[in-house]
Amino acid sequence: MIKGLYEAHLPVSNLKQSIDFYKKLGLEIAYQTEKLVFFWIEKGKSWIGLWETEKSTTPYHPSLRHIALQIDIESMQDVKEWLELKGVKINTNFGFPPEQQPLVLPNYPNAHAAIYFLDPDGNSLELIAPLNLDCKEPFEMMTLEEWNKQNR
Template sequence: MIKGLYEAHLPVRNLQRSIEFYLKLNLEIAYQSDQLVFFWIEKGKSWIGLWETAQVNIPYHASIRHIALTIDKDDMYQAKKWLEVRGIQVKTSFGFTSDNQPLVLPNNRQAHAAIYFDDPDGNSIEFISPLRLDVEEEFKMMSLEDWDLRGKQISAD
């Protein structure tokens, strides 16, 4: 019955400044009013709503001010440079500096590559790509580069 997530919403202080930021991510405006804009993530399938509000100053917590956008694993290595060209800095996450990202999240039984950055209001944005699903194996968080090297070593053994 459930096919996916259609929408997510984030609070922003200045709608125009946020529009400029999200346009840098190559997202298309689906709808706009005085205090709200929707951007297509995948046209006709999912979008994000940005609401101009004074309620932006609530403390950050991933449960209320975070979204993750899927990208292909093949694009993950270029994601940091792609963001930097647009003036968007990758942030330190889970003790991994931008130099060590993309990183691999060990959400056992799943593994995902991820890279993190903030929008102008400190909302956490993540690019994420599934690496494997439903595999029982414990491992520590590592860079995607180390993950790929590890995979080559395992296949050589």
Template sequence: MIKGLYEAHLPVKDLKRSIAFYESVGLEVAHQGPGLTFLWIEKGKSWLGLWEAEQVNVPYHASLRHVAFQVEPEDIKRAKQWLADKGIEVKEAFGFAPTGPIVLPNRPHAHAAIYFEDPDGNLLEFICPIELDTSSLTQMIYLEEWENKPKS
């Protein structure tokens, strides 16, 4: 049923700075109002609401301050460099150094993901389903390492 993300909302301290950040990663302004802006993730289908707030440094919890954007498998492989070209650092995730995408062995499908933050510390993720035989995969691994692993 679910085909993508309909909407997500994040608190931001400086709305103008945050709009520039999200435009730099490919989102487009859909609507602006006093203290809030909606940006298209997929035009006409899903958007991100940014709400300007004085206090954005509240305790972090992924259910409140995390957005995952679906990307294509070929794009996840170049995501670290793409983000670096925009001055955005990839973040450590699940104990993995920020060297590249990791494979999440979710069943029944595996996913590759890479994590980064917006200017207010909201955790963002590029994620895509991947077609890999993960039947023998019991823990997370770097995507590059998994792709170069000898197949039995």
């Protein structure tokens, strides 16, 4: 029955500024009106809707203003440099400064590599890649570099 997530939505204060930002990330516009734009995440499979609204000032909480986008683990190795080249500042999350990211999230029994950044309205964006979906033992959060050393 359910085959995946097709859409998610975020509030933005300035649609043009947000369009420029999301295009910089390599996303293609699927549909646009005066106060709404949809960007393809995976064409024909999923998209993100950005709504120009005064609700963009709603205080951040991951349940309200957060989207995680999946990337390949091979891309995760270069994601920090890719974001920096685009002028996107890496967000400090879970006490790990940008230079110690990407992180490995200990969602036992799953392990995912992730890196976080903000769009122009402070919506939290995450690029995430599965590492191991069947870890044998719980582990602490660590850098991807530490994970790679421990799992060679």
